[in-house]
Amino acid sequence: MQEKVVIKDLYKIFGPEPEEALALLDQGLSKDAIFERTRTTVGVQKADFSIYEGEVFVVMGLSGSGKSTLVRMLNRLIEPTRGEVIVDGTDITKMSKKELIEVRRSTMSMVFQSFALLPHKTVAENAAFGLNVSGASKSEQREQAQRALETVGLAPYADSYPDELSGGMKQRVGLARALATEAPILLMDEAFSALDPLIRTEMQDELVRLQQTEAHTIVFISHDLDEAIRIGDRIAIMEGGAIVQIGTPEEIVTKPANDYVRSFFYGVDVSKVFNAGDIASKGMLAVFERTGVNLHAALAQLRDHRSDVAVIIDRGGQYRGLVTVNSLAAAAASASPAWENAFLKDVEPVAADMELSEVLTRVTASERPLPVLDEDQRYRGVVDKTILLHTLDKTS
């Protein structure tokens, strides 16, 4: 994966004497101890990570954990005290004012929690704000804004004013404004936090859908783990200005680095975190490649196996069917010993991206383990009641 933004040893100290605080930090003092001693506040400390091209990188933390400061250092709305922010190979922190403005116009745009729309401008004018500022022609402004508004489904409201729109629609305008500049990097600061829950999930889904059609590199600030899991490819968790863990949603949930991280998902619905592919087990059942063995050999092998069910795949790994000792024996004894006759009829495989909540219903209704297939019909493993219970138990 291509690194789009590289953050190296980034610090932000608020207060009159940052040097002193930096020295104390290097000695290993805590944020509180430094505030005691120097009356300076550590905003962000020792941030060191990369954001990959096309991913949704969620920064999570409680208020005051430094997540807003961190994201504002990426476009230097807040000047870093020390460290580097490298975007496409160039260090933002060393740029002149002019170069910085250019980067803000062409490379990074931003979406705000309280929308920050201009009330005296129409929706279309608001969406075109970035282009207007960078001196694009009137027709280009209109065209790009219109396209961005179509993307967020607000084209019919182009001539309305922001105060005529609902909260969700206002944030769509905020999103359109960020999309209209065609900047590859989007910074989203608690972008959906001010919306009511229904609209919020709707916007999250929309963002995920948008990522599938034209992938931006998104840095998304959130304090809501459900949101982070829904939209995030990776999540960074911050505490006291420091990043305590970075990982995929699954990693964060299954292997939390400390109690602070764990505290985030009290009450999180794990059946939404995982999908069938994440928990499918490959070792549980015997797997036969259809072309390699005949029915009788398979039957003999299966009798030795601890399970009486087996999965049949073909050479490409594609799933063909599920057999039991009994169905194999019956097919082998029949007049036409073909694999197809041995397959169990009532087994319906599960797609790997199916949410656990749905898998749960299917598994409970079925007596046998359910095979899990990816989008190319390749066999990924099986889920059964034991695996499900184990997963649900691990995280509660």
Next chain:
Amino acid sequence: MANGMPEFRIPIGDWVADGVDWIQINLTGMLDAISEALELVIDSFEGGLQAVPPLLLAAIIVLVATWRVGWRFGLFSIAAMVLLFGMGIWPETISTLALVIASSLVALMIGIPIGIAMARHDPVEAVVRPVLDFMQTMPPFVYLIPAAIFFGLGKVPGSIATLIFAMPPAVRLTNLGIRQVSEEHVEAGKAFGCTSHQLLFKVQLPLAMPSIMAGINQTIMLALSMVVIASMIGAGGLGNTVLTGIQRLDVGLGFEGGLGVVLLAILLDRITQSFGRVGRGASTSLSARLRNAFDQWKASQADV
């Protein structure tokens, strides 16, 4: 001394008088230039307003009042016009109006940029704020003395005293309005690549507009009250009518002049306030209403 106090005196009055003398001797050229520029502005306003036939001007005022504020206020403005004509103080009213407009205009041209500078640079605010406090607490009559010394008697010193007295609210409310623009709006401006100039004109000033308009309204109101006082150094207009009333102990004349000032004040106040709301409310709903009407019309056409 009899009460035992030692002889102690700081001659501030002398210093100020010396300073005034120095300015009068050394800066005559500058004073003359200011005087002539201001005279030109005042004369062109007064000349312009007096060139319009009184009835036409009155009709325009009534129309503007009705359009900006509403039909009730339109009725009030008709009554006000009738009273002003009836009391025979129309020329004085126009003279006062011209002086108020000219003084306010100059006050705003100086005050708003100062307010902007204050909002953008904390040191400027630290310097200007106490000066504004000083200007606002100094009794207005005191401005008349240096104005009269530097510029003699007449409309020019009157308008100078007026614009100095009326300027502080414009400065203060411009500063306040810009500082009250939400942090996220400013961040949004910067995040999309505004230069500081663009940030000011595309984000801060438009969002500060209601506050700035309130400042403009205040400035105009203060200018009106000062113009009356400035009649003591020959500014003329309605203030002169009041002053004559006082000098002759003519209650009737004084009341007529006073009533004229009140009517003018109400008209100016309500009309300038209505522009404070133009920011979006009024224009938005108007354009929205027009659009709705148009859509309905289109729909009805489609039905036919």
